[in-house]
Amino acid sequence: MNYTTPDHRRIPARRAADAMRASRSCILTTHVNADGDGVGSQIAVAAWMRANGARVTIVNPTRFPGLFEFLLPDRSLVVDAGSDAARDACAQADLAVVLDTGEVPRIGRVKQMIDHLPLVVVDHHPVGDQPLGGISFRDPEASATGEMVYDLLLSTRGPWPQEALDAMYVAILTDTGSFRFGNSTPLCHEVVADLIRRGCDPEELYRKVYGQAPLRRFQLLEACLSTLTTSEGVGWMSVPPEAYDRLEAVGDDLEGLVDYPRSVEGVHVALLFRQTSRGVKISFRSDGTVDVNALARDFGGGGHVRASGALVPGDLEEVRGRVVDATRAAVQAGLAS
Ligand SMILES: [Mn+2]
Structure with missing residues (x-):
């Protein structure tokens, strides 16, 4: 047709x-x-x-x-x-x-x-x-x-x-x-x-x-995978600032990284965290259990129901703690509904 x-x-x-x-x-x-x-x-x-x-x-x-x-x-x-x-x-x-x-x-x-x-x-x-x-x-x-x-x-x-x-x-x-x-x-x-x-x-x-990614992208992936964590249906990775600088990575190199935590068995929402000079950048991906557009909006961001982003002022560890907690709560609520 x-x-x-x-x-x-x-x-x-x-x-x-x-x-x-x-x-x-x-x-x-x-x-x-x-x-x-x-x-x-x-x-x-x-x-x-x-x-x-x-x-x-x-x-x-x-x-x-x-x-x-x-x-x-x-x-x-x-x-x-x-x-x-x-x-x-x-x-x-x-x-x-x-x-x-x-x-x-x-x-x-x-x-x-x-x-x-x-x-x-x-x-x-x-x-x-x-x-x-x-x-x-x-x-x-x-x-x-x-x-x-x-x-x-x-x-x-x-x-x-x-x-x-x-x-x-x-x-x-x-x-x-x-x-x-x-x-x-x-x-x-x-x-x-x-x-x-x-x-x-x-x-x-x-x-x-x-099909023609620079080598540094795989080296950055290796560093990010070493941070991969899952808990209660949430999977997340952080971009180590030291590796990002050492490899002279650029924004394009982060494309698709969030798909790794997203692919882990049992993960309903995946998160990628990256410290920037303006705060912590977060990518949210959902399998549909949680509306991550709404979730990202709670942190001043937004996007689509299954894919969103936010930029949260603060430092990586503190912001990550808050966002992971909120995401775990959202997954529990999503699974219960
Ligand atoms: Mn588009």
């Missing part, structure tokens, strides 16, 4: 696509610490809008992840939010599109740079406390924002540049954990089937994303 855009997405997709097609100069942004879905969606939109004749600039609140640079049709698409080039691009733009988040705090310093522009939001997260305004194309049922970008292109019958196809594929690949997570819906497989039909090479894209 071939994919068709679900009915409830049709009108919002059309509205968003019309605004984007009318733009001549557009800013694209995504959430802090962009992932494969955030930047994949940006690059797909950029390639599609450029094929429609628009000027496009990617301005993100934090560094563009090096792992996904291979998707960029050209490196000059991305400018640093602190640069003159970013300021000029924002001054000349007639539209801003926010992808893979719809919350004010999640786009950080870019918010004030695009405040004067009409806005389109394309996102698959549940709406939170501080939603961005503008034209809203949101669907928490979508596997990835990349799947919704596919709806945009479908609603306008393309064009379908190869860069857009590859970027949408990687967006969905990464947000579904290589089609293993609960969001690997029939719809997402139908989208991906069409992307392959149109020319994506799954083996090559998988290899570029997952």
Whole structure:
């Protein structure tokens, strides 16, 4: 069966696509610490809008992840939010599109740079406390924002540049954990089937994303695994700060680490802790027993029901103690209900 855009997405997709097609100069942004879905969606939109004749600039609140640079049709698409080039691009733009988040705090310093522009939001997260305004194309049922970008292109019958196809594929690949997570819906497989039909090479894209990890990543994994602990349905690991510094690790190296505690028999919620200068970063993953969006919100974070994050001021040991206690209580409550 071939994919068709679900009915409830049709009108919002059309509205968003019309605004984007009318733009001549557009800013694209995504959430802090962009992932494969955030930047994949940006690059797909950029390639599609450029094929429609628009000027496009990617301005993100934090560094563009090096792992996904291979998707960029050209490196000059991305400018640093602190640069003159970013300021000029924002001054000349007639539209801003926010992808893979719809919350004010999640786009950080870019918010004030695009405040004067009409806005389109394309996102698959549940709406939170501080939603961005503008034209809203949101669907928490979508596997990835990349799947919704596919709806945009479908609603306008393309064009379908190869860069857009590859970027949408990687967006969905990464947000579904290589089609293993609960969001690997029939719809997402139908989208991906069409992307392959149109020319994506799954083996090559998988290899570029997952098949050429630097050695330090395995050395960091070794150090993290030595901290693996489980208790009452909760599994957690901490990134040893000494190993992180010694190995000159970067944020990308932490991608997927939380899947290790998550894979342990009997674990319902997995946690990964990392000390940063601004506090302790926590990743939450749930098998569905606990709503970790609600749990992360108690610590000032948020995300999805099964995957969330938070940044908690304080030091590693103290924060870890509090968060593990709260998570154990949530698992007990979840199992009892
Ligand atoms: Mn996403």
